[in-house]
Amino acid sequence: MSTAAVIPGPGAPGGGLAALLADLNERLDLLVGEVARPTSVSLGDVTHLERTIRRLEGIKLALIAKADRQDTHKRTGDSGTSSWLNGATRSGGGAAARQVDLAKALDETLPRTKEALGLGEVSTEAASVINSTMRKLPESLTDVERDSIETTLVRDAKTLDPARLRKQARLALAAAEKSAEEVAAHQEAELVDEETRAYQQAHLTLHNRGDGTTQGRFTVPTGVAETLRKVLHSMTAPRRDHYKSEGNTTAEGNTIAEDRGRGDGAGGRSSVDGAGRGAAFGLDGRGDESSDGLAGANTSRNSDWDRLDWAQKRGRAFVDLLEHLDTERLHGKVAATVVVTLSLEQALGAARAAELSELTGVAAGPSVGAANTDTGHQHSTATARRLACNAGILPVVLGGASLPLDVGRQDRFFTEAQRVALAAIYDECAAANCDRPYSWSELHHEDPWATGGRTDLDRAVPLCGYHHRLIHDSRVPHRITSGDAGRKTVLFGARC
Structure with a gap:
């Protein structure tokens, strides 16, 4: 006599949905066993599982x-469906x-x-x-x-x-x-509403723990938080000085001078001025802070830098930032600057843009909408204009005379001006599916310098440290594609 599994009908005790879920759990047990087997995992396996979930x-x-x-919540005496679900x-x-x-x-x-x-x-x-x-x-x-x-x-x-x-x-x-004007106006209204609510929710609490430390919690608008994040990234990111004229990393991504590992936020460099205020992080403005007399200034304070996780490193950097709030002196001018990109119409406002349009004969676009930053955050035009009142205006002119964007073969390293210009295009590493911020990237030569490549803006590909090393690994195939606004995407391995 043979037997067969029978799933009870909807009217049977424990039948219907309960029986189907029980059957599903049995199959999940089989899936757990299959995953535990020493077999290779493919991208398709994860994709299929994600779709199922x-x-x-x-x-x-x-x-x-x-x-x-x-x-249903009334059967259990709950006040509502949310309470019932939480239970x-x-x-x-x-x-x-x-x-x-x-x-x-x-x-x-x-x-x-x-x-x-x-x-x-x-x-x-x-x-x-x-x-x-x-x-x-x-x-x-x-x-x-x-x-x-x-x-x-x-x-x-x-x-x-x-x-x-x-x-x-x-x-x-x-x-x-x-219309473009209606779309931009709606976008602006959403951003302004979001920013208003974010500002109203801002708060900070500090609790002295009595052991020499203070614990704090804060909530701030995301745009402000991204500014803080970028400053901390600039103070802790490894191998990030390659784009400086006196940089320590070659265009091919090979580090010339290794980080000293003290955790001062400038690739391990630090100096202290006579007043004892900090020229920490290489902030003394001399450009070359490699003086042997200053090499051990913070050794005792950060001798364990290499053993710290990133949260601890950023915590140390935050302490140093609070001790030296003069951000004009932060190491790496571009790395500690949030680049906000607006259209000319957004910067001028509707009235002045209309006047310019009448003079030039070129139709003006929307004067409101999102103002993008190189951190990936979007400001409303209103907020971007407000920030501009207290900041210098650095025009991003691709190929214009105000910025030396095309430096040809005479320079091996990409300039800060080029890096600022690229911030109008990228907010993340150019590698596919990589979300490391642009501010933490290194500029890779699409055409290697050693083989005659030029240090030109349209040949620059921003990559995080990991992907910059990977693109120079001859064992890993890669392909670079170009999309809208000249934005490049790098595909590695099976993706290319």
Whole structure:
């Protein structure tokens, strides 16, 4: 006599969904065993698993929406679906509320996003971005226009990570065939609203722990945090001086002078001026801070630098930053500068841009919208103009006379002017899928200097230290492609 597994029907005790989930868990046990076997892993394996996880998350959200429609929480005495879900998942009240919110939106107003999530084509993070974007759209849009926008967002979500999707989503009105001015105005309004709320939420707490240390927590607008992050990166990033005229790294990425490992934030360099205030991090303005008399200035303080993790290194750098708040003296002028890129119309404002347009006969573009930074953060035009009131204006003129962008063969190293210009194009390492910030990059010669390559802007490829070493490894194949605005992408290994 043979036996066969029978899945109980919906009406049977423990049947229906419970039985299917039990069967799924048994199959997951098999999957765990398969992963434990000594077999090779392919990119396709991870991609397939990610798609499956997304589908399961879609099913979970559909189940949550169903529970909300049925007021399931009342059976257990919970105050609402979020409380009920938190009790079931222990995910935390905030996380549970966000899941319920997304579940209801997918069920009621986002059919295309729900379908894509159910197929595993988009992630829940991307679905949340789409949900937030759709809620902020003008009420005057028609159903057809809203559908067109959602369709476009879902398409973008299939190829963009959530951070890039969020930026692209600020231009959502373009999918409804709105004018450039309307799209820019909507983008500006979103950014201003976000910045206003961020400023209102800013806070700082400091607690003296009584052992010589103080613990603190802070919340600040992201644009400000990115400025701090970039300064700390510039003080701790290894091998980042290669673009200086007196740099220590060759154009091919080979380090000439090794970091001394003291953790002062300038590749291990430090000097102390007569007043005892810091010319730390090489801030004495002499350009060459390799004096033997100063070599051991901070050795006792940072002799353990090589054993620190990055959080500890940045903590040390933060201490030094607070002790030397004069950022004009930070080592590496460009590395500690946040580059904000605006169009001429954004910089001038609508009225002056219109006057210039009348004089030149060239149509003026939108005077508001996002102002991009080399950290990847976007400011509203209003904030960018405010920041410009207290900062110098450095024009990014590609090929213009004001900046020596094409230095030909006479210089082996890329200049700071070229690095600033490239910040208008890149906010991350040019390697595919690498999110290390541009401010931490090294400029690679697409045509090697040793074989006659020129130190020209259009031949510069910003790469983080890891990918710069990798591109010079003859064992690893790579391919460089060019996209919009001359932005280059480097593909390695199987990707190329």
